Amino acid sequence: ETGVTQTPRHLVMGMTNKKSLKCEQHLGHNAMYWYKQSAKKPLELMFVYNFKEQTENNSVPSRFSPECPNSSHLFLHLHTLQPEDSALYLCASSQAGTGGNEQFFGPGTRLTVL
Amino acid sequence: KQEVTQIPAALSVPEGENLVLNCSFTDSAIYNLQWFRQDPGKGLTSLLLIQSSQREQTSGRLNASLDKSSGRSTLYIAASQPGDSATYLCAVRGAGSYQLTFGKGTKLSVIP
Numbered sequence: 001e002t003g004v005t006q007t008p009r010h011l012v013m014g015m016t017n018k019k020s021l022k023c024e025q026h027l028g029h030n031a032m033y034w035y036k037q038s039a040k041k042p043l044e045l046m047f048v049y050n051f052k053e054q055t056e057n058n059s060v061p062s063r064f065s066p067e068c069p070n071s072s073h074l075f076l077h078l079h080t081l082q083p084e085d086s087a088l089y090l091c092a093s094s095q096a097g098t099g100g101n102e103q104f105f106g107p108g109t110r111l112t113v114l
Numbered sequence: 115k116q117e118v119t120q121i122p123a124a125l126s127v128p129e130g131e132n133l134v135l136n137c138s139f140t141d142s143a144i145y146n147l148q149w150f151r152q153d154p155g156k157g158l159t160s161l162l163l164i165q166s167s168q169r170e171q172t173s174g175r176l177n178a179s180l181d182k183s184s185g186r187s188t189l190y191i192a193a194s195q196p197g198d199s200a201t202y203l204c205a206v207r208g209a210g211s212y213q214l215t216f217g218k219g220t221k222l223s224v225i226p
Contacts (some may be wrong), residue, residue: 004157031212042118043158043203043216056213090157096212102148103214105158 002026004106006091012112013081021076021109023091031096032074033103034066037088049074050096081113118143119140120204120217127194128225135189135220137204142182149178152202158203162189163222167195194224 004025013019025032034046047055049068063085065077072090088110092103117140127133137147146165150158162171162178164187170179177190191198201221205214 006157033212040218042218043205043214045213045215048212050212056184058213088155092158093173094212101146101207101212104160104162105150107157108155110155 003095004091004104006089006106007108008109010110010112011105012114013078014114015081015083017081018077018079020078021091023074023076023106025072025074025091025093025104025106027093027095029093029095029102029104030071031093031094031101032071033067033092034074034076035090035092035105037090039087043090046076062070073114078111081111083108083113086111086113116144116206116208116215118204118206118215118217120202120220122220123218124196124221124223126223126225129194131194131224132190132192133194133222134167135202135204135222137187137189137217139185139187139215141208142185145207145209145211146183147178147187147205148205149176149179149187150205152201152203152219153189154201156196161202191222193201194222196224196226198222 047066067075070073088108089104094103149161153191164180175192201219203219
């Protein structure tokens with residue numbers, strides 16, 4: 001595997017389900033991100049982890065719970081979601097602390113909440 | 115609060131044309147600016163990153179410029195090809211933050 005991978009690629013869940021999205025980066029980076037992309041809206045940053053510590057949380061509802069067990073893996077735990085949470089969820093990583101901090105994205109998980 | 119605007123929202127050109135995509139941002143206190151490409155239903159591919167101290171970056175047929183003081187960036191695509199058809203996103207990183215603020219993108223269609 002190379003770059004940033006995400007699983008599953010597609011997910012359909014009911015409002016009472018609990019599911020998790022997984023992201024793994026193979027780039028040796030130390031910062032990871034979750035973004036949400038809804039139709040007709042710009043990409044929105046949800047969470048930032050730097051060296052496994054959460055550094056930013058953009059007022060995301062508690063039904064989204066991130067977890068970063070190490071600098072290569074990032075999870076997004078989902079529970080009691082709403083239909084408006086249906087979107088493409090993108091994970092990204094970067095090398096924090098260097099001049100560029102260029103972010104590299106995974107292919108995304110297309111989430112549909114029924 | 116940083117806001118990023120991309121004009122036009124959609125663009126259709128014949129193959130072989132040179133074209134310019136525009137991006138503007140409201141807060142000039144940025145750390146860098148990044149251009150991405152997104153194919154339908156897919157993730158983002160990083161094209162170019164310009165540091166706040168730089169004026170432009172080039173990669174192949176792509177050239178991105180940055181005028182921080184006026185809050186503008188342009189992405190120039192030379193000799194466009196049908197494979198360039200995608201949505202192009204501009205994103206700025208604010209000084210002192212890891213957050214990227216994105217525009218809504220320009221959807222480019224290159225007609226053979």
